[in-house]
Amino acid sequence: MASIHHSWRFVCCIFSVVIHCGSAIYHGYVPSPWTLAHATFYGDEFASETMGGACGYGNLISNGYGTDTAALSSTIFNEGYACGQCYQIRCVQSRWCYAGYTTVTATNLCPPNWSQDSNNGGWCNPPRTHFDMAKLAFMKIAQWKAGIVPIIYRRVPCNAIRKGGVRFSFQGNGYWLLVFTMNVAGAGDIKQMWVKGTKTGWIRMSHNWGASYQAFATLQGQALSFRLTSYTTKQTITAYNVAPANWKLGLTYQAKVNFH
Ligand SMILES: *[C@@H]1O[C@H](CO)[C@@H](O)[C@H](O)[C@H]1NC(C)=O
Numbered sequence: 705m706a707s708i709h710h711s712w713r714f715v716c717c718i719f720s721v722v723i724h725c726g727s728a729i730y731h732g733y734v735p736s737p738w739t740l741a742h743a744t745f746y747g748d749e750f751a752s753e754t755m756g757g758a759c760g761y762g763n764l765i766s767n768g769y770g771t772d773t774a775a776l777s778s779t780i781f782n783e784g785y786a787c788g789q790c791y792q793i794r795c796v797q798s799r800w801c802y803a804g805y806t807t808v809t810a811t812n813l814c815p816p817n818w819s820q821d822s823n824n825g826g827w828c829n830p831p832r833t834h835f836d837m838a839k840l841a842f843m844k845i846a847q848w849k850a851g852i853v854p855i856i857y858r859r860v861p862c863n864a865i866r867k868g869g870v871r872f873s874f875q876g877n878g879y880w881l882l883v884f885t886m887n888v889a890g891a892g893d894i895k896q897m898w899v900k901g902t903k904t905g906w907i908r909m910s911h912n913w914g915a916s917y918q919a920f921a922t923l924q925g926q927a928l929s930f931r932l933t934s935y936t937t938k939q940t941i942t943a944y945n946v947a948p949a950n951w952k953l954g955l956t957y958q959a960k961v962n963f964h
Pocket of ligand 1: 817819820825
């Protein structure tokens with residue numbers, strides 16, 4: 705825990721430097737204030753139930769998210785715009801707490817269950833802010849026997865845990881390109897996406913669900929470029945020729961660029 709603590713301090717320092725330098729172009733995402741909420745866990749210690757999830761990241765292990773993930777209550781899931789955001793979570797005010805905190809990525813929705821009381825089982829019912837963590841992530845902040853613990857959380861930049869460029873996973877068919885955007889650094893989230901084939905202009909994509917965006921267009925046989933705008937920071941980046949002209953559905957392509 706101590707080392708995680710230190711590396712985050714280090715990241716914060718870098719961010720403060722950028723801001724104080726007044727480098728006029730772009731200010732990286734800075735952590736939000738700590739806020740009180742609660743956390744539970746789901747799945748088992750093998751993380752088998754953490755596969756899939758409402759963001760559409762598929763296999764979280766092979767796609768680089770690991771087991772440090774959480775399902776967010778709809779109040780903060782924000783219809784999927786929270787997908788990919790990074791949160792530091794620390795257990796507080798409970799005898800089951802461990803010291804230190806862990807950093808998780810939002811990969812899933814914790815849906816409301818109105819047949820349970822919001823203060824007794826219906827933890828994810830609005831307007832509650834709740835983190836249903838993968839069990840292994842929960843076990844870093846508290847003893848799992850606790851079941852539910854009070855926590856403090858804050859949004860942090862994802863840069864420390866997202867290395868390399870943004871990844872684009874292609875689904876759909878010949879007339880419909882559905883793209884799942886993964887490994888997003890900076891604020892971790894996406895507000896808008898565009899795609900451009902070598903024979904087309906920029907095509908504005910629409911939000912499908914979770915972290916996926918779609919274009920109803922025939923783009924086969926063209927190298928594809930993508931433009932993305934961050935939901936939180938509004939920063940826009942362009943990834944040219946991410947996929948070669950012979951791109952295929954079912955494959956994932958990695959850009960050289962990412963958010964800061
Ligand atoms: C909602 O809660 C009820 C009562 O505990 C439970 O039987 C049901 O399975 C829950 N529904 C979902 C979708 O989890």
